[in-house]
Amino acid sequence: MIKVIKLVKAFGSRVVLRNIDIDIAPGDFVTLLGVNGAGKTTLMSIIATLGRPTAGTVLIGGMDTAQHAAHIRRYIGLVSHKTLLYDDLSGEQNLQFYARMYDVPDSKARINEVLHQVGLWGRQKDPVRTYSRGMQQRLAIARAILHNPPILLLDEPDTGLDQNAASMLGDLLAAVGMNRRTVLMTTHNLERGVSLGKRVLVLDKGKIVRDAAGNTVTAAELKSTYFSQQG
Amino acid sequence: MPPQTDTKNQSAATMQPAGAAPVRSRYFYKILAIVYKDITAELRTKEMLSAMFVFSLLVIFIFNFTFDLRTDNAATLAPGVLWVAIAFAGMLGLGRSFIVERDRGSLEGLLLAPVDRSAIYFGKFLGNVIFISVVEVGILPLFIVFFNQPLAVVPALVGVVVLGTIGFAGVGTLFSAMVVHTRARDVLLPILLFPVVVPVLLSAVRLTAGILDALPLEDIQSWLGLLITFDVIFLAASFILFEYIVEE
Numbered sequence: 216m217i218k219v220i221k222l223v224k225a226f227g228s229r230v231v232l233r234n235i236d237i238d239i240a241p242g243d244f245v246t247l248l249g250v251n252g253a254g255k256t257t258l259m260s261i262i263a264t265l266g267r268p269t270a271g272t273v274l275i276g277g278m279d280t281a282q283h284a285a286h287i288r289r290y291i292g293l294v295s296h297k298t299l300l301y302d303d304l305s306g307e308q309n310l311q312f313y314a315r316m317y318d319v320p321d322s323k324a325r326i327n328e329v330l331h332q333v334g335l336w337g338r339q340k341d342p343v344r345t346y347s348r349g350m351q352q353r354l355a356i357a358r359a360i361l362h363n364p365p366i367l368l369l370d371e372p373d374t375g376l377d378q379n380a381a382s383m384l385g386d387l388l389a390a391v392g393m394n395r396r397t398v399l400m401t402t403h404n405l406e407r408g409v410s411l412g413k414r415v416l417v418l419d420k421g422k423i424v425r426d427a428a429g430n431t432v433t434a435a436e437l438k439s440t441y442f443s444q445q446g
Numbered sequence: 447m448p449p450q451t452d453t454k455n456q457s458a459a460t461m462q463p464a465g466a467a468p469v470r471s472r473y474f475y476k477i478l479a480i481v482y483k484d485i486t487a488e489l490r491t492k493e494m495l496s497a498m499f500v501f502s503l504l505v506i507f508i509f510n511f512t513f514d515l516r517t518d519n520a521a522t523l524a525p526g527v528l529w530v531a532i533a534f535a536g537m538l539g540l541g542r543s544f545i546v547e548r549d550r551g552s553l554e555g556l557l558l559a560p561v562d563r564s565a566i567y568f569g570k571f572l573g574n575v576i577f578i579s580v581v582e583v584g585i586l587p588l589f590i591v592f593f594n595q596p597l598a599v600v601p602a603l604v605g606v607v608v609l610g611t612i613g614f615a616g617v618g619t620l621f622s623a624m625v626v627h628t629r630a631r632d633v634l635l636p637i638l639l640f641p642v643v644v645p646v647l648l649s650a651v652r653l654t655a656g657i658l659d660a661l662p663l664e665d666i667q668s669w670l671g672l673l674i675t676f677d678v679i680f681l682a683a684s685f686i687l688f689e690y691i692v693e694e
Binding site: 263264265266267285286287288289291293295297298299300301302303304308312313315316317318342358 | 472475476479480482483486487490491550551552554555556557558559560561562563693
């Protein structure tokens, strides 16, 4: 479903991603771990078609992102640490706007459905700026799944959430049908990353240094790798 | 209410999501969606429109009282005053066009939409034209009153203002997107934009002067041609360049 081949990304002389190869099968949930500056967000951004690789190829459903970016975007939902929402619009108006941009059929019913799924029904008429951070992130998830994309990219979706809201994230993702989508998630929370991911990748200095099945690694084991990178 | 599972679209894990329509279809519908979104957001706060209107009003007031305006010299200065007011007020609106999107973190959401990037440009451009036009509707009557101009000039004046606004907003929207990732974007936008937009402003001022002086069309048609040409050039160039400018 997502195939990254010999991907290189450089900003001027600074190389951020070095010959990355990743192959993610349909329905997989892959967690991408790495310290700040490892290149996680850059990689997500390129897979989401927001950035172009310096070299290499990214295929989404067999289509090259360099050639079919506008078409591929239809199949991707992105939840990032930024909500990608309009503070001055209500939750419902935000979803209406994105429904128009994604040609969501029967958008009114679909908006109601996702609002129920993320538990924001009843607050949909309020401006987003009056929402708590947790509510904004739930609306961001509603926005990302509104067009029912087969691929969900979660770029540190738990950033800025309190302990309670962050622990509810897994339940929320399950409620919105995460298990029927191909998911790539970056996070700093090793426990959550290992518990959610069927497969765990560790990115260090622009290279994949670990690729393991989720049930074969533990958070404690990864922690030693993780902190050695940070040190 | 507890979250519900997504039961409607069981084919989600395939590359056939709900509403899979050709990307090129509904291109104009998406342009209008962006315009509608910008207008809805602005009507909720009215921050930008009120700032633009007050600023343009102040410019006209200050010029009116600063210069010694008599009937014989009013027509000489009036075109410049009108276009300074429009350009400076328009700059406020253009400056916020993409910067607000970036500051609030919604620019990525917009760029993720499955639509040709030019639709985003035209949506933003039309929004800017509408916002500047609303301000113009407010200041044109005041301009006529303060500078003692006959009502007969209004139709031709409106035509020139519309053409000038299209050129100004056309290139301004592009530059607004260009500076959005820079740190000194508020300062950079006018510094970059005004030199480029000189042909539009110059021809708009000359045309306005010609209209106020009641010159025949033949005497000002070269300026009209220049203004229309630059409108077309700026819109065409922006259509082509916008995708590369918003690229990371």
